[in-house]
Each structure stands twice: as structure tokens, then as C-alpha cells.
Amino acid sequence: MNLILLGAPGAGKGTQAEIICAKLNIPSISTGNILRAAVKEGTEMGLKAKSFMDAGALVPDEVIIGILKERLAQDDCANGFILDGVPRTIAQAEAIETMGIRIDKVLELSVADDVIVERMSGRRVCEKCGASYHIINKKSKVEGVRPVRRQDRHPQGRPARYRSGSPEGLPRADRAAGGVLP
Numbered sequence: 001m002n003l004i005l006l007g008a009p010g011a012g013k014g015t016q017a018e019i020i021c022a023k024l025n026i027p028s029i030s031t032g033n034i035l036r037a038a039v040k041e042g043t044e045m046g047l048k049a050k051s052f053m054d055a056g057a058l059v060p061d062e063v064i065i066g067i068l069k070e071r072l073a074q075d076d077c078a079n080g081f082i083l084d085g086v087p088r089t090i091a092q093a094e095a096i097e098t099m100g101i102r103i104d105k106v107l108e109l110s111v112a113d114d115v116i117v118e119r120m121s122g123r124r125v126c127e128k129c130g131a132s133y134h135i136i137n138k139k140s141k142v143e144g145v146r147p148v149r150r151q152d153r154h155p156q157g158r159p160a161r162y163r164s165g166s167p168e169g170l171p172r173a174d175r176a177a178g179g180v181l182p
Contacts, residue, residue, distance in 0.1 A: 013084045072099070
């Protein structure tokens with residue numbers, strides 16, 4: 001089964017993806033995670049993405065599409081996947097359609113802005129392994145792990161992310177049946 005989870009950063013897409021992935025035994029493909037992996041690996045697309053990510057801005061479509069295409073070609077996606085945070089624009093939705101990828105369901109998570117601000121402010125990540133934590137809702141249980149706030153989670157990085165939080169690709173979900181987004 002191929003699923004898309006839509007919603008603003010901090011809406012809970014990653015949390016819901018974990019639950020669904022465990023039940024369906026399929027990978028969750030978070031654009032944030034695959035972008036950070038590309039940056040860490042120093043790939044051409046990763047280096048392009050880095051400057052946008054450091055500024056808390058959304059990464060351009062061509063970079064997202066390139067990294068997504070590489071990820072969906074991996075063997076663990078053969079039986080399905082969850083896309084977490086993509087498509088965010090009509091161009092990304094059209095690229096998924098052009099790739100010939102069938103999407104079975106689209107789920108949109110809608111959360112109040114003040115709740116998102118609270119969630120985003122408390123997010124932390126382990127610098128060594130990339131595991132996600134929250135200072136209230138999901139504390140590290142591992143001795144010695146001191147998660148840090150990612151640069152794009154600092155208050156000065158939030159405004160651009162929140163203004164961009166309503167995916168421009170949502171109108172695509174309203175298209176007639178038979179398109180990439182049912």
C-alpha cells in the first residue's frame with residue numbers, strides 16, 4: 001500500500017507514520033530524513049538542500065523530486081511506502097504521477113497553529129543517530145543521550161516553515177479520481 005501523509009510541519013505525520021509502518025511493514029519516507037541523509041552523505045542534491053534547510057526554508061521542488069526518486073527505487077519500497085511531507089507542491093505531485101507511482105490513500109492531518117508551535121519548540125534530535133525526541137512527549141530513555149534542537153526548529157527558523165506549512169499541493173488532492181492523489 002502506498003500512502004501519503006499531508007500536514008504542516010509538527011502536525012504529527014512522523015508519529016502517525018511510525019504506527020502505520022509497524023502495522024503494514026512498509027517504510028516511511030520522510031522528506032526531512034532523506035534530505036538530512038543526503039546532506040550528511042554530501043551528495044550533490046544534499047549540498048543543494050543544505051542552504052535552504054539551514055535557513056528553515058522549504059527545499060526547492062527539483063531537489064526534493066531528485067532525492068525522492070532515488071529513495072523510491074530502493075528495494076524496501078517494493079511492497080509499499082508512506083510519503084511523509086511530500087508532495088508539498090503541485091510540481092511534486094505531478095512528478096510522482098510522472099514517475100508512474102500509484103498512491104492508494106492520502107491522509108491530511110490538521111492541527112491548530114498554537115499546538116504546532118508547542119510541538120516544534122520541544123523537538124530534539126540525537127546528533128549521533130538522528131533519533132527524534134520531544135522535551136515533554138518523547139524523552140530519551142538512553143543514558144547519556146543529550147538530544148539537541150535542529151537549526152530549523154529554533155524560533156528564528158520557524159516563521160518560514162509555518163508560512164509554508166499548508167502544502168501548496170493540497171489542491172491536487174481534490175482533483176478528479178484517477179490522478180496521483182485519489
